[in-house]
Amino acid sequence: MAQKKRYGFVIDISRCIDCRACMVACSVENKVPNNHTRIWVHDLGVKGEYPNLSRTFVPYNCMHCENPPCTQVCVSGATYKDPTNGLVLVDQEACIGCGYCVEACPYNARYLDEKRGVVDKCNGCIQRVYVGLKPACVATCLGGARMFGDLNDPTSEVSVALSKAGTIHVIDYEKGRVDTEPNIYYVNVPVLTRIDTVNDNTRQPINLPRDPHYTIAEEGWKKVLVPFIGAALGGTFLVQAVYFTKQLIEGEKEFDE
């Protein structure tokens, strides 16, 4: 029998241009109501002193975690992690719309569709994947930032991208919360970029779900579980991770000022 699939996303941060084609494509493909979204591009903002500026965009959606808190709080069993492909899915016929899972998700990647009375979120466009298509967001990504595939298959685009990557980042849980082991991996994250608490007060023209409150923790690198490249990267990876952590701490100081 073939090895079980573990679908996940790899996102090359250096190539996201915040064009939002992914967001529109997702809304159309999945008939997302106009006051909700399943997918975000978080703008870390213009950083630095004029004219030495930088700006980084962090696309995200449901992390399809290995250890998803949402499934654990689901009272109806509608939210589950599909053992055949690793995607975290919602059976909307079984969903009673209690919204516990929306609260439980540390990434704010779920919303309650008030009209239908069910919870909705990224399903990895499984309806497309079944028929051999890429998820809508990945298929149309102009910068080539978004990749999707089977992390258990070493020849998949995502696995190859991870094996080539210098450092790999994940957006981590908040301190004090459970480690969710997310399945969106970020590569080519600029050294000085902090993927941190998202709490800018940018007013949106529409009511997107509440601001996500995820953090990348100082120990975030520890959570990256990429066994087939772990050995290869070995020491380098650790050194870079320590360096990154240092940057984060320095960044934190800067941020506090």
Added chain:
Amino acid sequence: MSHEVTRRDFLKMGAAAAGALALGQFIPPRVAKAARQLDVVDANGDGYIPTMCEMCVWRCGVLAKVVNGRVVKLEGNPEHPHSLGRLCARGQSGLMNTYDPDRVLTPLVRVGKRGEGKFREATWDEALDIVSKNMLSIKQQYGPEAMVFSSTHNISQVQFENLLSGFGSPNYGTQRSLCFNAMIVANLMTYGMEEPNRDYSQVKYIILTGRNLVEAISTSETSALMDAIGRGVKMVYLDPRFTKTASKAAEWYPIRPGTDLAFHLALINVIIAEERYNKDFITKYTTGFDELKTAVQTYTPEWAAPITGINAEVIRRIAREFSDAGQYALAHNGWRTSNFINSFPAERAITILNALVGNWGVTMFPAAGEASGGLGTPPQPPYPRVSALRLDGVPWKYPFVPLKLGIFQQMREAIIEGKPYQAHGWFISRQNPVLSLPDRQRTLDAMGKLDFIVTIDIIMNDTSWFSDVVLPEASYLERFDPLLPVGNRVFVRQPVIEAQGEARSALWIYKELGKRLGLGDFFQYKDEEDYLAQQLAPLGKSVEEVRTKGYIDLPEGKQDNLFTWSTPSGKIEISSSTLKAGKFDPVPVWQEPLQPKDGAFYLLTGKVGQHTQMGTQNNLLLHKYQDEPRLWMNPEAAAKLGLKDWDLVEAASQVGVLRVALKVTSAIRPDCVYLTPGFGHLSKGLRTAYGVGASDSVLHETYVDPISGGQALSQTFVTVKKV
């Protein structure tokens, strides 16, 4: 268990398809039937139909997913060189243009005062009778030239031009003078072509001058640029704003507005002084190098530094790096550089910079353009002779502006002034001059001078709002347009769903109107498909083939010599013989741009990746994911004025005042402010877009570049205060 659930999930997704069976009898007959016959959809009418996008002028190939007679998703067509399987946000949102709840789906005739927005519905017969009666009456009383025509770049424009030429009017306005006249005319002078193609596959060094390619998106070109950056190609980006393109650049320089010319003259100076140019290429393929050499002698980096605000050593280094990359270097020669009156010589300098490194045939190629591709056209009689002067002064006052570009803003001025004669009617297709022309109040004044205004559009845009008759066009997903050659293929735009309401294709509208104007002979096609068949006839291809695949391959053409140019000399003209004959500077020389007085700001214009010009703001999906359009200001400048983020401010120029929310950001020079165009709609018929943001057209002052006819969109200065 979970497998079962997944299956259930899947079944639910198929619920819509199941509904299709039940509703089968309601599937609109023509489009679905044709698609079934072509085998692009199944028995239920579900499947993918190839067509072409119209959310901007890049015109990507689209595969439209159709379920139950509705289009439910658009995919980029991998077979089209402009999409290569991808669509941008606007392309992805295209079906919401078609399903916009504010669509105009029946002809409308004004019943209230102009601008009151009171219309009544009319039949096509009645509406076309009203339009033709008014047009003929104007023609009879004042001559055909008293009717002005304007339309923005689209595939059916050839039949629009046919209508106005058959009618006998010389007055043709396009959006081009508001956009890229400076680039086009500069390219024509240097290369003898409108816009050479850029190729990023071998590029090693890129200079982008005000070309915000990451936000002003041309899908395949934007992707190619990101691929190049991913390969490690160095990109130098000049812009007074730190745009998203700037965030991807190796080096960003917030150049002083209006001084791109000085920067490029200095690059040329270094490359010539240090003999870093491609001598072989210059000798073989160019003319006028010596004149250039003399002209740029004083334009040293030290000269340019205080003008541009960029360090002399940086300019010198960039010149060296650029010439080191040689023919693998590319200075992007588009689109508007700084939007100043001196944009034309700036564009010329960029074309010359490319010539100096001899990148022709490596990173720059001849444009395929919109050549005929060997397609046929319906037969037609010769056009009536036109003796009247054009209102926009082309060519009698502006000899170098191509007729098909024109000077739109000058045409508006002539309508107001009634010189050289008074215009009386305006025929507008798929265009929104109320928001696109500078100085909005003056555009409304011009409309007030006219007896009759008719607009063709799919929604009640701001210009339709002030029109007497509005004719509803079918959206790009509902109609045929003429076939379009792109590269070595010819692509089709075809209906993927039945046109809603009474909406009709432009091909149909022009033909029916032509008949009533006594111009039936100019429209010798039975219907849209017949038009396509006549186009395909010389190629021996069938309409079915192009409709099934979305394109046909053109026969291998004779390869033109890569190294000939349609200039008077047949070479790349560093010194332009045409300009010399017209007594203009034949090589670019420095022209100091206007500067704001103390306390005033440059008002910059630009683009965002989620909208196209003035036409997409009512699209609910783009509205959903757009940023609130605010006036950008540097924190230093805001502090001086005591302004905070989100303050409501008043911005005033010589010609207008507007109110808008402030965005305080270090992503802009302290002496500039920026406003995204396309917001601040006047039409209450746009219920999504109405009331959002403000229109920079209120503030823009009107300019005409004497050589290219271009409007200088960033040459307006504003003061800002708290409301």
